[in-house]
Amino acid sequence: MEVGHAASPPPHILGYTVRSRTRIYVSYIVPTCLALLVYIAQTASDLALSYQHFRQHAVGYGAGTLVLVLVPPVLTFLLVITSREQRSSASSNQNNCLALGNGLLRLLLFPFFVVYRFTMRLFWSVEALFHDDDDVERMKCLEKATQTSSIELYLLIQAYAQAAPQIILQLYFMLEQDLFRNYETSAVQALSLVFSAIDLAAITTSYQRIESQRRVGRHYPWATPQQVESHRCQLEQNERLCCEAERKKRESERTIASFPESERIMANFHARQPMDPAQGVATHEVHVRGEDEVDNDALEQLETKALLHTGPKGNATDDDKLQVTRPKLRLWQKELRDLDTIEVLDTVPETPPPPPPPVTAPPELPVLKPSADGPPAPDLRRTASDNDHRRSRRVTRPLSQLETFKDMLLINAQLYIKEHVPRPPKLLIGRVNEEPIEERSPLVARSPGAQMPNGSPLTPKDVVDFYFPRPTKIVNGIQQDDFAGRTVAFFGWIAFITMRMLALSTFCVFYPRAFFIVLGVHYSLMLACLALETRCRGSWNRTLFYLLLAYIYIFVLLEFRVCFKSIRLWYGGFLALTLVENITMTAIWYGNEEFESWWFGFIAEWILYSGILFVATLIVYYCILRPRDVSLIVEDDAPPASEPETSVA
Numbered sequence: 001m002e003v004g005h006a007a008s009p010p011p012h013i014l015g016y017t018v019r020s021r022t023r024i025y026v027s028y029i030v031p032t033c034l035a036l037l038v039y040i041a042q043t044a045s046d047l048a049l050s051y052q053h054f055r056q057h058a059v060g061y062g063a064g065t066l067v068l069v070l071v072p073p074v075l076t077f078l079l080v081i082t083s084r085e086q087r088s089s090a091s092s093n094q095n096n097c098l099a100l101g102n103g104l105l106r107l108l109l110f111p112f113f114v115v116y117r118f119t120m121r122l123f124w125s126v127e128a129l130f131h132d133d134d135d136v137e138r139m140k141c142l143e144k145a146t147q148t149s150s151i152e153l154y155l156l157i158q159a160y161a162q163a164a165p166q167i168i169l170q171l172y173f174m175l176e177q178d179l180f181r182n183y184e185t186s187a188v189q190a191l192s193l194v195f196s197a198i199d200l201a202a203i204t205t206s207y208q209r210i211e212s213q214r215r216v217g218r219h220y221p222w223a224t225p226q227q228v229e230s231h232r233c234q235l236e237q238n239e240r241l242c243c244e245a246e247r248k249k250r251e252s253e254r255t256i257a258s259f260p261e262s263e264r265i266m267a268n269f270h271a272r273q274p275m276d277p278a279q280g281v282a283t284h285e286v287h288v289r290g291e292d293e294v295d296n297d298a299l300e301q302l303e304t305k306a307l308l309h310t311g312p313k314g315n316a317t318d319d320d321k322l323q324v325t326r327p328k329l330r331l332w333q334k335e336l337r338d339l340d341t342i343e344v345l346d347t348v349p350e351t352p353p354p355p356p357p358p359v360t361a362p363p364e365l366p367v368l369k370p371s372a373d374g375p376p377a378p379d380l381r382r383t384a385s386d387n388d389h390r391r392s393r394r395v396t397r398p399l400s401q402l403e404t405f406k407d408m409l410l411i412n413a414q415l416y417i418k419e420h421v422p423r424p425p426k427l428l429i430g431r432v433n434e435e436p437i438e439e440r441s442p443l444v445a446r447s448p449g450a451q452m453p454n455g456s457p458l459t460p461k462d463v464v465d466f467y468f469p470r471p472t473k474i475v476n477g478i479q480q481d482d483f484a485g486r487t488v489a490f491f492g493w494i495a496f497i498t499m500r501m502l503a504l505s506t507f508c509v510f511y512p513r514a515f516f517i518v519l520g521v522h523y524s525l526m527l528a529c530l531a532l533e534t535r536c537r538g539s540w541n542r543t544l545f546y547l548l549l550a551y552i553y554i555f556v557l558l559e560f561r562v563c564f565k566s567i568r569l570w571y572g573g574f575l576a577l578t579l580v581e582n583i584t585m586t587a588i589w590y591g592n593e594e595f596e597s598w599w600f601g602f603i604a605e606w607i608l609y610s611g612i613l614f615v616a617t618l619i620v621y622y623c624i625l626r627p628r629d630v631s632l633i634v635e636d637d638a639p640p641a642s643e644p645e646t647s648v649a
Helices: 020-055 058-080 084-091 098-107 109-127 136-145 151-176 183-207 209-213 227-258 263-269 291-307 318-324 401-420 483-510 514-532 540-552 567-592 599-625
Strands: 283-287 328-332 472-477 629-635
Touching: 020 058, 020 109, 020 136, 020 151, 020 183, 058 084, 058 098, 058 151, 058 227, 084 098, 084 227, 098 109, 109 151, 151 483, 151 540, 151 599, 183 567, 209 472, 227 629, 291 514, 328 540, 472 599, 483 567, 514 540, 567 599
Parallel strands: 283 328
Antiparallel strands: 472 629
16 A cells, blocks of 8 residues: 655656656756746836836826735735634744734735745755755755745735736736837736736646645645644554554455365355264364253353363374364254254354353252263253252253254354454453542553552553554545646646636727626636535635635636535536637627737637647646545544634635
8 A cells, every 4th residue: 555645746757756856956946946037027027017007197007007916915914814823823933913013024025025935945945955865954954945934825816816917907908009009018018918927827737736635745835833733643644544554454364365264164054064073173062962041051061161171182283283272163962853963153143142040040950860871960950949959840842943053153152252352451341440540540551560550560461552443534635746747737727828818808808898797707607616516614704715716717727725526527617618708709809890900810819729739738637647646544533514614824
């Protein structure tokens, strides 16, 4: 059983395992450098574009561009201070006033803190290269490089609160202008559009299946240290439970393989044929001579006990000794005619045992007069009322085959329990009940010279070192994408975002009213799908988050804070819906409007080519580069309905 999880990037590319040094390059250094360059270029171009709009007296576009830059840090600050987990984590390190001041400082100087975050990750990634493979110091450096921070929450919000609406706004402004445009403004707009699309595609690639990955080990990049530790404990617990399941599987295979001739035993049982004593198999022969059930049981116990302690005769091998210690039992009734001999198997009876003999029974059974052809036998027909040793009236009740089978099961159950069922430690049954409750000691190992609280010496049977099993469940998820899968997914989302943004922006230029109607219908449909997926369960903050998530679904699809039950249905339906919307909107304005510039024909061709490229990358990713599924065994502490609601942060 392979123990896998999604807590870290996979150690392979295209199925081939790569060295640790190569993984650091492709999973840490290269993505961090590219993300740092994209963030600097995007933020600088947006601020410069806002300044250019104000210079050209386009106050509305300038103010809108600046507001979109400032919205992500404000939302991040509000989410952090309203999150109970974030507040408790911040107050544990410093008091509330210092934590609030630190949050305000990050709000005012957010670009510098983001750059510091990227440079710190880059520093520790490069530092890890100077240590040997699988070295503890290298692992510590990578752990510091992936340390969680609220800056990651800001980067997520920036992609959908700044980059996505910025693309729509700037494309609309560019298409609305005539042929005579300001060159500086157009150049800055081009930079803003390109880097906003790259940022949106990169964030979507990183978070497209984060909920399925979070179920099997990955945590949110802005999670608190307590949440990270909880996920780490879950992975350790899964590894322990997997090892335990593997051990039990091996033991069960050995048990099944060592079971002696189970098929032959079952065949003999159904054939109901007596076994030949010459085969050398140790047997127990119990002759039922009486008709009273209590007396018959007493006799059977006596004869069985006598035969159990008979050892092998002559030079016995280990196999012979094993057969003696695990004998088979046959009940014979000589007084009944033509009664089949029933062979007893090692099975546990489902019927309860017979009641114990009455308290008024005599301590010893009287002995009959000795016969000429045998030793004296106990009188099985004496009862509690025969104190004067007079023979009582004989109660005749013939033994049926069902009663014989019942007696056989009872004796077989006694033998099976004695040989196979382990006895519980004395500390759990005898001595614990004798001690006071407050003086009971935990079930842990002690030193050889230790004694029990009541003064008796501690024996090995009293030392217990085990844990009580708890209910478990299997959680399914997926691994993180490798470098090849992430690259193909990134270019696929670039093509999809290009097609989607061009279709929406161009349709908004020609039909503004219909544009908002299409967005409203799409938003309502996504909100209805979320309500159907979650069954409208959750607190008010989770419901508010679903309203924001439906807004994200206007542009892209994310499995974020909602684990899709049918991932193929969600992605297939969403992609089919968006493709139909894009093609329909493009066909409407391309077939009904007259263009004053060649830009609109070029945009229509780009929409078509981007759709084809997206479908091609989707097929390659799904058929070849899709991450592997992962299953974890976790302890089922509580039902899902009792899980506390957590905020987005």
